[in-house]
């Protein structure tokens with residue numbers, strides 16, 4: 319209707335005038351307004367202000383694991399707000415919901431990761447992990463152990479420590495200074511990490527860097543079990559175990575970032591379970607509430623907490639006003655109940671096979687589609703100008719964004735990952751998808767790749 323049209327035009331205008339978007343090409347927003355204005359979500363679908371319905375093939379930001387429109391989650395939030403709207407855990411206070419969630423997470427997490435510190439998201443969780451690790455070494459009387467080794471291509475968030483740990487250069491190049499004492503290693507160099515100093519890239523491996531810098535200067539290593547934003551990079555078998563061994567060898571703390579991989583995304587409850595590795599600290603966020611409300615946590619081992627408690631009589635001076643927010647904790651508990659009751663982790667594992675079938679089909683059907691990868695419902699396909707000799711597309715071609723735009727025309731939302739000259743299309747739908755949904759995603763993506771091929775090839 320004319321009234322709706324006028325309202326929509328006003329929303330576009332206000333967006334351009336008053337809204338500074340996160341991680342957005344500002345010039346494009348100012349010129350064209352927002353790409354989509356969404357108003358509704360139900361199951362795996364979202365609807366925009368024009369009434370157009372899309373299949374959300376990436377769970378928004380890989381976080382809406384249980385899908386949209388869950389009454390139980392809304393009820394849990396409402397009930398908690400009416401019961402205890404806010405409760406801080408500063409100065410040794412606590413409340414029932416945060417205690418229950420801490421216990422629940424301990425029962426789920428691998429090994430002896432039994433203790434949680436709460437935040438409002440992934441960046442804050444990694445930021446907290448980095449500070450806890452440095453605090454630990456300071457308390458241990460080894461303050462020179464302050465360097466953090468992360469991986470190239472990694473994404474750990476946008477607060478200053480998380481930005482500094484991040485290995486995707488675009489997120490750092492935009493500012494003039496990052497935090498000191500962060501080093502970056504080549505990802506997934508299993509042979510080097512196992513100690514083969516003749517393996518290519520050794521000096522730039524985690525082990526090579528530790529040896530060069532001196533292990534007595536290294537506080538911790540941080541890595542994603544599967545790199546997400548960096549292009550869906552699944553480590554080779556044995557890599558995570560090798561890093562665990564390496565950290566043990568030098569007494570370095572291992573931090574894993576499960577912000578995407580946690581809560582079923584990869585077909586296990588947590589990503590490290592694929593390799594039976596238990597880190598010393600583990601960051602989670604996103605899927606912990608399926609995006610219904612802000613929450614993150616950094617989990618740590620009993621041993622680490624016990625040592626920290628023994629080492630100091632002082633206050634641990636780190637905490638957010640919203641650490642352990644009751645409403646967020648109540649939603650997390652209900653969300654985890656849904657994931658467990660509906661066996662969504664098993665579903666992610668089963669759907670991986672359908673995803674592989676589809677990705678292999680894309681590779682077989684389209685010359686430019688290559689290097690399919692998937693672990694659970696975290697998958698992707700790479701676009702290459704010439705897969706036979708590995709030639710990438712010119713950055714100006716914007717291959718993956720162009721294909722994703724074609725998908726949007728066909729009512730499918732996917733995400734291009736274009737950092738470091740890559741053109742990967744990420745597929746990470748809500749964990750409630752069935753075989754038919756995966757087929758729809760693949761068929762639509764296939765049509766979209768074809769439309770792009772016809773335009774540029």
Ligand code: PLP
Pocket residue numbers: 379438439440441442444473474475476542546547575576577578603604
């Ligand atoms: N770590 C990883 C692996 C992520 O993918 C993200 C976000 O995409 C973050 C950390 C940052 O989380 P947040 O955006 O909640 O701060």
